[in-house]
Amino acid sequence: MRPLDALVNALPEGRVLTDPDVIDSYARDRTFLEPGKPLAAVLATSRDDVVTTLKWATEHRVPVVPRGGGTGLAGAATAGDGAVILSLARMTAIRELSPADEIAVVEPGVITADLDRAAREHGLMYAPDPSSYEISTIGGNLATNAGGLRCVKYGVTRDSALGLEVVLADGRILQTGRRTMKGVTGYDLTGLFVGSEGTLGVITAATVRLRRAPAAPPATFAAEFGSLREAGAAVSAIMAAGCQPSLMELLDRATLEAIDDWRNIGLEPGTMAMLIGQSDASDGEAVVKRMEQLCVDNGSPFVAVSSSPQETEELIGLRRMAYDAKERLxxxxxxxxxxxxxxxxxxxxxxxxxxxxxxxxxxxxxxxxxxxxxxxxxxxxxxxxxxxxxxxxxxxxxxxxxxxxxxxxxxxxVGLLKRRWLALETGPVAQEMQQGIKAVFDPLGLLNPGKAI
Amino acid sequence: MRPLDALVNALPEGRVLTDPDVIDSYARDRTFLEPGKPLAAVLATSRDDVVTTLKWATEHRVPVVPRGGGTGLAGAATAGDGAVILSLARMTAIRELSPADEIAVVEPGVITADLDRAAREHGLMYAPDPSSYEISTIGGNLATNAGGLRCVKYGVTRDSALGLEVVLADGRILQTGRRTMKGVTGYDLTGLFVGSEGTLGVITAATVRLRRAPAAPPATFAAEFGSLREAGAAVSAIMAAGCQPSLMELLDRATLEAIDDWRNIGLEPGTMAMLIGQSDASDGEAVVKRMEQLCVDNGSPFVAVSSSPQETEELIGLRRMAYDAKERLxxxxxxxxxxxxxxxxxxxxxxxxxxxxxxxxxxxxxxxxxxxxxxxxxxxxxxxxxxxxxxxxxxxxxxxxxxxxxxxxxxxxVGLLKRRWLALETGPVAQEMQQGIKAVFDPLGLLNPGKAI
The missing domain is CATH 3.30.70.2740 (Alpha-Beta Plaits)
Structure with a gap:
């Protein structure tokens, strides 16, 4: 029996895809990187499927490339020759959502925005919001320690991860972390897994922290600047004044031109940068007034302050369409x-x-x-x-x-794209320690080889 | 030459203490634990001293017990027979404090409250405030991932640690993390070291995050309750209402009796619990009014709201004297x-x-x-x-x-005190992984043996 037949037999019907054209669509992320020729794609629907796949991979020494929504921008989910792709996108259960403890226990395939919406039914929110949050998964967010627009106030994905259920390369189950807000029992394995790009184990459930959602929609402004330096100075002044924006985005002239080219936003010739900011504080309108003044003080000739949810949508929409506008070019x-x-x-x-x-x-x-x-x-x-x-x-x-x-x-x-610069930042001692950690969790080097470290 | 003479010769004059009575005072933390008979205590004043000590320890296979202020409550700094104590308490430089970037680079011996005071000169604060913060060091806080009173709003020490300079057991220098608010280059070694109780390496500098200090002193209340369940319900109601207290402390009857016994605070017979809360928000007084009402709604017969900094000091002082009051008993x-x-x-x-x-x-x-x-x-x-x-x-x-x-x-x-229960919480797979990580950083097992994991 070929090794792959053993995997097909060990998993429930329909879990393993082998058509090369179909597999190819599971072998890519949102970068331009061309994948290799993977062996198969497993669509896991349960932790048992993950355990079965990893035990098989260990037995047959087959590399495994875990993936979520495929929205990555560094090639971490790009699959190479002979690998088995392990998609977690069908593990979509929100196992628990506790408003009293402000936590949720979710499977890795849950769409980020879906968790946020589920939390908001209870007056809570899931804070991390990468730009792709309508199509990215919690598992992918954990694997990359995703940031987002709100993280200027609420922190990145790691700041919302309390505990994990992980399947190791050999199929064993590792529980990390806790359900509590604080805890210092042993080394922080949860933090270690967050951002490890699937190289240490496969996350099959996560206990995440929710936060109180602001009572009112955020107050919003957009300021134009004649130079980047003025816009940068305004950002510094706003942060130094303790305004605690819940969003603070800067768009340069080239980005604004790409948007104007597409949607005709009436870009003025002298506008070299735009700053879009929000406050979700209870006194958000007053805070936005202060931020507006600081923009004017730092040279902005024009600041628009939103007076309705529709206007807010339009201002934030400018930021949201930036990437698509560039892809047109x-x-x-x-x-x-x-x-x-x-x-x-x-x-x-x-x-x-x-x-x-x-x-x-x-x-x-x-x-x-x-x-x-x-x-x-x-x-x-x-x-x-x-x-x-x-x-x-x-x-x-x-x-x-x-x-x-x-x-x-x-x-x-880091994925594949940034590996060639990695040594410049981390240095040889840190690289040696990271390789050592990798070998502790995945001694055969089967999990997402060549990524992250 | 005896091994210890080699260490004395390798270090600048006066760094090594060998008088057993003097060493004994460096061999204890704030627990009742009796230390063993350590070989010596090194009072390091620079990274070079640490490197020299650890290279010597590796050469001679001598266990090393790093320590900061000795305020630990779990025995992590308790030194055993034949160990060399490595005190970082004299490395007290604040190497850098950048108000614009809201970061500081500090040596491990800096007293926690001193860093906070230095930050406040620039309108900033260092948020983590363990109860011992007037005598604890940043290095000890990092080693234990210390919490504190303010962490209900601002997070624990790990949430303020951006990057570390570490000396490994073999004397090599490891740089972890970064100076930026976000970063995902490689595994999170910074988070791994925070809370590792000196078992992976010796921290010789840390880049920490500062935060804007609130403009006004926090608004404060203290509420009495006739039952613990009512006090607990009030806490739940306050958190669920999104009040975001910057301090929320509960004292039970036995604690209140110990304080009353010492300072005669006029404890009523029916008072079974007291809740002390603060808000440092810009609308803190309004928030404290809401918290007061929620305490009343949940059965509190009496809530005192502070009307002056002196009254605030008195209310918070009740909490601060709790431990000393108990030690009298x-x-x-x-x-x-x-x-x-x-x-x-x-x-x-x-x-x-x-x-x-x-x-x-x-x-x-x-x-x-x-x-x-x-x-x-x-x-x-x-x-x-x-x-x-x-x-x-x-x-x-x-x-x-x-x-x-x-x-x-x-x-x-965990230190020494909680080791016997450790397996109950972490389980065998996590314990095996933690031992594996330990072996990567400290293959000879010389750093603070028997602690943390």
């Missing part, structure tokens, strides 16, 4: 550097300099309150790989981010 | 269970039942907003170990906490 390499907040304008200017130096189109949006920038490198559709000048410009950007005390990736992860 | 075993918030009253009643069943005096204070309880078992001074009935009662308490979905330790750590 070409293939996209979406990057994700994060720098200390005070050097945000320096980083944006370094990105612009890299674009000019290498003759590359780069359009940047930033989670400005966190110093997290997404420069999007736009190149011609139809090329399998970004052309050399794009990589050269990206190299400039990464190097500059590290020089400014920043990091290669704020929230997207 | 006897030797103390301070425990630290944490349960889901909704079962806080059940846990308190289980503690009271254990006290009656085993004829033991237990007085409990709780960080009620977090479900984190400190039952203090009081027994006769002069016994080296708590008597068997105290351990039997503690065993009841731990078992009950785990049955309620809780954890053995919310913020004090």
């Amino acid at each position: 070409g293939a996209c390499l979406v990057e994700d550097v994060c720098v200390p907040r005070s050097v945000l304008p320096d980083m944006i200017m370094a990105i612009e300099a890299a674009a000019v130096r290498h003759g590359v189109k780069i359009a940047t949006v930033a989670h400005a309150g966190d110093g997290n920038l997404h420069p999007v490198f736009i190149f011609e559709h139809g090329t399998a790989e970004p052309p050399p000048e794009v990589w050269a410009a990206a190299d400039d950007v990464f190097t500059h981010a590290l020089q400014l005390g920043g990091t290669l990736t704020g929230e997207h992860g | 006897g030797a103390c075993l301070v425990e630290d269970v944490c349960v889901p918030r909704s079962v806080l009253p059940d846990m308190i009643m289980a503690i009271e039942a254990a006290a009656v069943r085993h004829g033991v005096k237990i007085a409990t204070v709780a960080h009620a907003g977090d479900g984190n309880l400190h039952p203090v078992f009081i027994f006769e001074h002069g016994t080296a170990e708590p008597p068997p009935e105290v351990w039997a009662a503690a065993d009841d308490v731990f078992t009950h906490a785990l049955q309620l979905g809780g954890t053995l330790t919310g913020e004090h750590g």
Whole structure:
């Protein structure tokens, strides 16, 4: 019997897909990366399916690539030759939702926004909201330690993860963490798994923290600026004033042009940047007034403050359409550097300099309150790989981010795309320790080989 | 040359103490645990001293017990026979404090409250505030992932740790984490070190997150209750109403009696519990009014709302004197269970039942907003170990906490004291993985052997 037949026989009917064309759609994430030729895709519907698959993989030494919604931007879910893809997207149960304890226990295939909506029925929310939250899964969010727009106030996915149920490569079950708000029993294995991109084990359930949802919709403004430096100064002033925005997004001229080109938003010639901010505090309107004033103080000629939910939707919609607007212009390499907040304008200017130096189109949006920038490198559709000048410009950007005390990736992860710069940031001792940890959990190196570390 | 002479020679003059009586005072924490006979105590003043000590320890296979302020409550800094104590208390530099980026880079010997005061000069604060924060060190807080009173709103020490400089057992330097608010490059080694009780490496610097300090002093109330269940219901109601208290402490009758016995606070016969709460929000007085009403709604016959900083000091002072008041009554075993918030009253009643069943005096204070309880078992001074009935009662308490979905330790750590219950909570697979991680960082098992895991 071929090894794959043993897997098909061990799992319930219909779990294993082997048609190469069908498998190919499970072998990709949202990057341009071309996958290899995986052996099969398993659509797990239960922890037992995961255990069966991993025991089989260990027995036959087959690499396993776990995946959620496939919305990743770093290639962490890209599957190579001979691998078995393990999709968790069908494990969609919200096992428990406790309003009194403000926690939920969810399976990895739950769509992020669905958990948020379920929580809101009880006056709660699930705070992490990556841009893809209508199509991303909690499992994928945990694997990449996803950020999002609200994390400037509420933290990233790791800050909402209390405990995990994990299947190890050999099929054993590991429970990490707890159901309580605090706990220090042993090493923090929960935090270790969050962001490990499926290289240490497969998460089959997570206990996550919910938070009280604000009583009213957030108050919102959008401010135009004649220079990036002024916009950056406004961000610094807003954060320093203790405004605690629940969203603080910066769009550069190239991004605004891409949006204007598509939807005709009446972009003024002198507008070089736009800042969109929200406060979900109980006195949110007053806070937005203060933020508006700080934008004016820092040179903004025009600030729009929303006076209705529809207007708010329009302002936030500008931010939401940024990526799609850029995809109209070409293939996209979406990057994700994060720098200390005070050097945000320096980083944006370094990105612009890299674009000019290498003759590359780069359009940047930033989670400005966190110093997290997404420069999007736009190149011609139809090329399998970004052309050399794009990589050269990206190299400039990464190097500059590290020089400014920043990091290669704020929230997207390392995946395959950032491995070649990894050593620059982590250094040899940390790399050796990370490889050592990997070997503890996955001694045969079967789980998502070549990713994350 | 004896091994110890080699260490004395390798370090600058005066770093190594060898007088047994002097060493003994460095071999203890704040528990009743009797240390062994350590070989020496090194008072490190620089990273180089730490490197020299650990290289020597590796060469000569000598166990090393790192320590900060010695305020631990679990025995993590208790030193055994033949060990070298490595005190970081003299590494007290705040290397950097950046108001713009809201971060500080500090050495491990910095006193927690000193960092907070330095931050407040810039309108910022260092949020974690364990009760011992006037005498505890940042290094000790990191080693135990210390909590505190404010963590109900601002999170525990791990939530403020961005990056670490660590000396490994073999003397190599490991840099973890970052200076940015977000980052997902590789596994979360920072989070792994926080709470590892010095068993993986010795922290010689930490990059920590600061936060905007509230503009005004917090608004404060204290409510009396005729039953613990009513007090627990008030806590649930306050949290469910989204009040976001910055402090929410519960004192039981036994604690109030101990305080009354000492300071004569006019305790009424029917008062079975007291709840002390604060809000540091910009509309804090309005929030405290809502919390007051929720206490009344849940049966409180009397709520005092502070009208001056002096009154606030008095109310908070009641909580602060709880531990000293108990120490007057006897030797103390301070425990630290944490349960889901909704079962806080059940846990308190289980503690009271254990006290009656085993004829033991237990007085409990709780960080009620977090479900984190400190039952203090009081027994006769002069016994080296708590008597068997105290351990039997503690065993009841731990078992009950785990049955309620809780954890053995919310913020004090495992140290030596909680090792015998550890397997009940973590299970064999997690224990095996933790031992594996330990072996990656400290293959000879020299760092704080027998602690934490």
